[in-house]
Amino acid sequence: MTMLKLKINGQDFGPIDVPEDMMLVDVLHEYLGLTGTRFGCGQGECGACTVIVDDTRGPREVRSCITGAHYFSDKPIRTVEGHATRDAAGKISALSPVQQAFLDHFSFQCGYCTPGFVNAATVLLERLAKSPVRKEELEDTITEALNPHLCRCTGYVRYYQAVKQLVLGTPGLIKP
Amino acid sequence: MTRLGWQRALLLLPFILVVWWLFAILAGWWAGRGPAQKVQANAQQRALGRYLLDAADCAACHTAAGGAPFAGGVPLHSPFGTIYGTNITPDPEHGIGRYTADDFYHALTRGEARDGHQLYPAMPYVSYKSMTRADSDALYAYLMNQVAVNQANPSNDVRFPANIRASLHGWNLLFAGADASPVSQGNSPAWQRGRYLVETLGHCGECHSPRGVLGQVDRDRPLAGNSELGRFAAPDITPQGLAARGWQGASLREYLATGASGPAVASDEMLKVVSLSTSRLNAADLDAMTIYLLGDAPPAPGTLADASGGPDGAAQRHYFNLCAGCHGRDGGGVPNVAVSLRANSSVRDSSPHNLIVAILDGLPEHDFPGLARMQEMPGFGADLGDAEIAALATWLRQQFGGQPAPVEAAAVRELRRDL
Numbered sequence: 319m320t321m322l323k324l325k326i327n328g329q330d331f332g333p334i335d336v337p338e339d340m341m342l343v344d345v346l347h348e349y350l351g352l353t354g355t356r357f358g359c360g361q362g363e364c365g366a367c368t369v370i371v372d373d374t375r376g377p378r379e380v381r382s383c384i385t386g387a388h389y390f391s392d393k394p395i396r397t398v399e400g401h402a403t404r405d406a407a408g409k410i411s412a413l414s415p416v417q418q419a420f421l422d423h424f425s426f427q428c429g430y431c432t433p434g435f436v437n438a439a440t441v442l443l444e445r446l447a448k449s450p451v452r453k454e455e456l457e458d459t460i461t462e463a464l465n466p467h468l469c470r471c472t473g474y475v476r477y478y479q480a481v482k483q484l485v486l487g488t489p490g491l492i493k494p
Numbered sequence: 495m496t497r498l499g500w501q502r503a504l505l506l507l508p509f510i511l512v513v514w515w516l517f518a519i520l521a522g523w524w525a526g527r528g529p530a531q532k533v534q535a536n537a538q539q540r541a542l543g544r545y546l547l548d549a550a551d552c553a554a555c556h557t558a559a560g561g562a563p564f565a566g567g568v569p570l571h572s573p574f575g576t577i578y579g580t581n582i583t584p585d586p587e588h589g590i591g592r593y594t595a596d597d598f599y600h601a602l603t604r605g606e607a608r609d610g611h612q613l614y615p616a617m618p619y620v621s622y623k624s625m626t627r628a629d630s631d632a633l634y635a636y637l638m639n640q641v642a643v644n645q646a647n648p649s650n651d652v653r654f655p656a657n658i659r660a661s662l663h664g665w666n667l668l669f670a671g672a673d674a675s676p677v678s679q680g681n682s683p684a685w686q687r688g689r690y691l692v693e694t695l696g697h698c699g700e701c702h703s704p705r706g707v708l709g710q711v712d713r714d715r716p717l718a719g720n721s722e723l724g725r726f727a728a729p730d731i732t733p734q735g736l737a738a739r740g741w742q743g744a745s746l747r748e749y750l751a752t753g754a755s756g757p758a759v760a761s762d763e764m765l766k767v768v769s770l771s772t773s774r775l776n777a778a779d780l781d782a783m784t785i786y787l788l789g790d791a792p793p794a795p796g797t798l799a800d801a802s803g804g805p806d807g808a809a810q811r812h813y814f815n816l817c818a819g820c821h822g823r824d825g826g827g828v829p830n831v832a833v834s835l836r837a838n839s840s841v842r843d844s845s846p847h848n849l850i851v852a853i854l855d856g857l858p859e860h861d862f863p864g865l866a867r868m869q870e871m872p873g874f875g876a877d878l879g880d881a882e883i884a885a886l887a888t889w890l891r892q893q894f895g896g897q898p899a900p901v902e903a904a905a906v907r908e909l910r911r912d913l
Contacts, residue, residue, distance in 0.1 A: 339814040339823045361550025361831050363818060363869055375876060388811060 327400030354480035361422035423480035537633035543636025555579035575652035621697035669710035678789030688786025752864025809889035841895035
C-alpha cells in the first residue's frame, strides 16, 4: 500500500492508501465515489473510461482502466462529473456545451460510452481554441479525435454531428 | 602508326563513342521489345508456382497495400534510398509480359532485367541465385497466368552514386558470387531442404544477416542479426542466438506457422513474413526450416536465469502505472490482448533494441494468420524520458528476461524517432 493524493475536478483527495498496482478507474469508483467514469473493455480500447489530464502536455485523454492510479499523483484530472456548472449548493445549474450538444442531438442511447465521448470532445474543443483548423479540415479533425471511442449503440453520427455543429457555432475554433 | 594517324584516331574517338552509345540504346530498346509471351500451365503447375511464390515471399515487395496483386509499388527503404517493388504481372508494357522463361530465370538469379539493366540488390537475387531452374519455371508459369495489370512502376529514389545502375556490375562481381555459409550443422534431407527454404526461397538472410558498408551480406556471420535496416532490429536467428532466447524446434515451428508461440509474437516486418509466407508452408517444409535453423542436433534452450537485481522502486512504479494494466502485475499478459513479458523473446534478447523501440513507439494491432490477435500498444516516448525508459527496460529484462546488464539512457536517446 502506498499513499496517494489526487486532484480531481479542482478538488483535492487524499492522502489515501491505494495498492501500488490499482488502476485509476477502480480508485475513482471504490474509494472516491466518482462512478461517472465507465469501466468498459478494461484494455484501453473502447474509451469509456477516458479521463482528461491537465499536465504540461495536456489537456489530453488518458484511459483510466489501464493506467495506474499512482501515475496521476502529480497530474490534475478532470472526469465527467467536473464539466457542468454547479450552484452554491452543488446542484447542477448548467451542462457544459459539449454535454448540452450531445443531449440536443440525441447522440447517445444507453449512455455507457458518453463520459468518454464528452471528455474526448471537450479535449478537442480546447485544442481547437488554441489551434483552430480550416473549415474543410473540420470533419477529418473530429473523426480523428472521436475515432478511438466505441459506441455499441452506434450513435457515432449524432455524436459527430453534435461536435461539428458546436464547433461551427463557437467563435474562434475555425480559421477565418 | 604515324603521328598523324594517332591524331586522326583521337578525332574519331568521340564519333565512335556516339555510335556505340546509340547502338547500346538501340540494343536496349530492341531487347525490351519482343513478343508478349503466352504460357500454358496446368492446375498442378500453377499450384506449385503459387506455393513457391509464397515460400519466396514475392508478395511482400510486389503487392502494395490495397493494390492489385503483383502490380508492384511497395516502397522498400534502404540506407541507399527508397526502391519500389516492380510490376511482375504479365503486362507487356510495365510487367514481365515479354519475359521468356530464360529471361525470368536470369533476372531472378542474376539480377539483370530483360532489357539488360541491373536490378538493385533489394531484389534478393543474391539469395535466389541458388534457386532451381524447375522452381523458377514454376514461378514463371504461375505469374504469367495472372491478370496483367497496366500499372507503371514508380521511379526509385536512390542516392548518388548508388543510383548508377552500371556500378552494380562491380558490386555483383564483389558480393553476389559466393554462397552464405550454412547457419547450422546438419546433413539430413530435411536440413538440406530447410537450407534451400531459409537461404534461397525465404531469403531470410536479407534482413537477418549483418551487412557491410556497401550493403553486402556478411557471409561469415549468417543470420546473426541486423539492426540497421528497419525501425525494429531483425534478431539473431543462429542456433545459438535462438536457443539463448529459449527457442526450441516446437516453438519455432509454431511461430513460423501461426505468428505466435507462447511469449513470442511476430511484429512489424516479421508479421508480414509469417502472414504472407511461412504460415502458408506445408508441414514438411515447416519442419525443414526449423531443422535447418536449429541444426540436426539443436542446442539445448537456455534456461531463464534469475537476474532480478533487487527492487528498483522507480522502474517498478512505471511498470505498475503504465504497463501492468495490460501485461499484468506479474508480466503474464492477457491472451489475445497483450503479450506475456515473462521469457518473452524480445525481453530476453541480449540487445535491448526491440524492447526500447516497442516502449517508445508502441505497436499497432496485430491479426495473426493463426487467428490469434494482439491489441494495439500505445507508445510511451512522450510519457517517459530516456533515463526512465532505460530504467524500465533494465527492470523488465532483469525481472522477466534473465538479462542482468543495465540498459543505458544513451541507447534510448539514439532510438528516439525524432533524433
